[in-house]
Amino acid sequence: MSTDLFDMFSKVFADYGYDIKRFKAPFIKRRLDRRMRIIDVHDYTQYAAILKEERQEFEELFASLSINVTNFFRDFMVYDRFKSSILPRIISSSHQHDKIRVWSAGCASGEEAYSLAIMFTHAIGKLNNLSMEIIASDINKKTIEYAKNGIYSAKSVEQLPLPIVAQNFQKLTNANNIVEYEIISNIKNLVTFKVGDILSNDMRCFDVIFCRNVLIYYEREAQELIVTKFHHCLKDSGYLVLGMDETLLGRKCEKLFYPLMARERIYQKVL
Template sequence: MGGMSGASIPALSPDDLNRLCQFVYKRSGLIYGESKRFYIERRLADRMSSVGLKTFGEYFNLLLNGGAEAEQLINSFTVNETYFYREENQLRCLSKALLPEIVQTRGPGDLVRIWSMPCSTGEEPYSIAIWLLENWRLVDAYNIEIVGSDIDTRALAEAAVGIYSERALARLPKELVQRYFQAIAPGTDQIIQDLRESVKFTETNLVDAGSMRMQGKFDVIFCRNVLIYFDDAARRAAVENIYEATNPGGFICLGHSESMARISDRFRTRRFEDAIVYQRAPK
């Protein structure tokens, strides 16, 4: 997150706090309230300072007028904690079980689409690309398209550049760091150009049906650790959008603490050796 830029932290009335939280919810599906007051007021102070406004009323009018500031505010509220090879068991499941099942109905050179949503600063989609290059022997037999999407435009810009700290790379075996990254400064590496060009990054809102439809259909969707931030209504809307974005027979990978069974009955639960995933019924 950005610094405070010397901004004083506004003390929001309960009414103003609610108005702001409703605005964020309608734009992103993310739930905030009184319990997150300090977090909200710090980010609000930063944004008000950036645009040179002194009162919440002035700032909220700016938000209601649309334009770039609404996007900047949503960016400041999103959580982008991630690293390479997170939940590696799902990557094993992808190469050992999910893709072999999907390509049973495909011919050589056919398109296979994998979606990382939300992708934050790119660690997850790049992890998928590296994992498949290293662990799926049929990786060159199909036209594999990996798409990373997020509502946070700032995170997407960082993802496209692909520069990471030692912390983000800590779980990657050293030989993979040497193979797929170039050191650009002490403790800082950039993913090689071939891999940067192999992942497409797009701005997408999980709770906006039109935004989701624009990305087309996918065979495997990684949607990890985001539904837990939504309320029931936003969660149902997001899962309906995910269902529509999944090819028949396609798979959904959620975070380890999430369960589709409690949200929707439209997916079948599939238990593989390495992971529990959810499948849209084949035709």
């Protein structure tokens, strides 16, 4: 995508109060092309004019910038390693009556946040002097509404071990006679969902931040800003977990974190 074209769409977004310069240009182009195919427009200038005039089309394009593919215990091995190596450290360094605080940043429809709630509950369930809370946020309002509901299709849970499903979900049959699975209230109540941009978050003192499969859509500079934000939001020696295709290698912010388990993308805050 040429710089002129990118600038033309940046201006349209800026008029609506959004900054797309932090996204990777090829990602923006793929999203534009997709929307243009759907509404059968073949010229970028014409599409830019439509966006300026039709807020509804702008909203559709904006929602399409939020790729919200996700699943429960995505990359199971990462959760497994986190549970065996990092969780015990967090538990042993938490003082009595401390709340363990976790942030699922870019949580999409909530599967990551609920997976964390299930994992932590299992690990600290019997330690009655410890409690926890999970803040789960996403820029996309629709996915947050879905997440709050906590009801998922049979397909979403089919890969999960049966005991996890039995202990944490309630089987339902909806009005159309379709089987669904609802997260039980003990788990649901641990998670607070919020709509919001990671960069405008002002919560602090997290023990862990899971921000998986979000940075990949951003330019290096925006990635630096986000990772610096995480450094600020974590407790001393807190943990950051990225997606399998994401890395801090070669970034200026690399020195803010130590790669504790490089393969699993588990990092620890450096002071």
